[in-house]
Amino acid sequence: MSVQHKCVIIQRGSEFDTDIDKTDPQVTNPWKWIWMEHVVNGQKLGDSIRKIQKPGHAMCIICSKELKYGKRGRFSLVQHVQNPSHLSIVNMRKSNTVLPGQKQPESSTDTTYGIHPMLKKAAENPKSSIPEPRVSLIDRVSTAEATVLAFAAEKSLPYAVVPDLVSLSKSLAKDKQALDGISMDRTSASYKMTYGLGKTFQEECVEDLQTSFFSLNIDECTSETNLRVVSVLVCYYSDKDQKVVIKHLSSFAVTKVDSKTLYQELVRLFEELRLPWKNLVSILMDSCNVMRGSKGGLETLIRKKKHARCGW
Incomplete structure (x- = not known):
């Protein structure tokens, strides 16, 4: 069913996490954080599933639906992730473009959800398997222009240099692999x-x-x-x-x-x-x-x- 109210998402290690031990034992299959590491069709359950402050219930942030896991446990979550309606929304996100001037949706996935707090710092921002909506070209161009102008202002560069700076950026961007390998400080630049x-x-x-x-x-x-x-x-x-x-x-x-x-x-x-x-x-x-x-x-x-x- 669709979520009609704002649910409180429980983070692992938070004060609400301790209440799960008191409330979920009332259901047949209580919540287990290890479920979030389970991979289905190349996706971790933790990419789209969130535990909410309601016994026996979780939420899919992709579909905005409450899911009941109290009777069947992890299999209920796996069944939802394999559901055609869920997969269609995931595929639709690949081709969606955020409208100009709009921020990314709040349902952006957290790839560290469900990881023990002691291990979160060790996670090096792994890439989520859930695609994010693409930022519109207008916004990307505006952001690039603002970055160039901010750099020119910070370094007190004349406006006449800005067109050449843009041309230089376009030229360097043609070879991203070489651009990523550039490292030059003041001393090496002089030499x-x-x-x-x-x-x-x-x-x-x-x-x-x-x-x-x-x-x-x-x-x-x-x-x-x-x-x-x-x-x-x-x-x-x-x-x-x-x-x-x-x-x-x-x-x-x-x-x-x-x-x-x-x-x-x-x-x-x-x-x-x-x-x-x-x-x-x-x-x-x-x-x-x-x-x-x-x-x-x-x-x-x-x-x-x-x-x-x-x-x-």
Whole structure:
């Protein structure tokens, strides 16, 4: 019969559990918690059956029905779980979708029901055999959008980064197995960026510069740690990409920003990466005397160096 009132579900180990010993002995087959471990058609009875505060009665939370077990005991519960009406409701939950904006039904199954309180903590949230209604796509999309926006707000990211963050998430989600295996802290991220990703990109760029004419963009700035850092960008036509590209070539810290120091560091960079001076066609820099001084500026020193090497 259908439940017409709200039944009190008894949890194992609760104060009402002790009353079962007093009330259920009046029935032919008293309640036994071991019944909840019995498996029928791949389902534990504890996934759908609950003991209520009524002698000889239990409740199916899937069908919302009271069940009498006082005479036949566990077999009455097994018979209900095998009933076509119960199975049809279980199968229907597989295809049901919760309406947008609605929470999951309160009949969500507890996979630890009937387990002794001392063993509940050891249970690692086993998956229930009773399917739950699917959350609507609208709600799932809204939840994902809220998560992205909350992350951007927490990390003080500009709104312009959000579209790229969404694209990155979609790209990573294509390989869930690899995504589950990602583990990267601050130290490993710095190491892999410097000696892994950064080194690989630089080697590819240097390989292109061996056969392509290129221009340099040199600028100096102060880092968050008050270090004077010089960044060198390179612009060239990429045969691979079939377009003009701008890439980061290198960055280095200097203690003094003058034309001689910058010139020495730039020459060291060319020699270290074995860049051909003959392929250098122009340099973009600030208009200050350090960069463009007619006698001792960085541009003048580089012109002399290139003229000495290849007669430019």
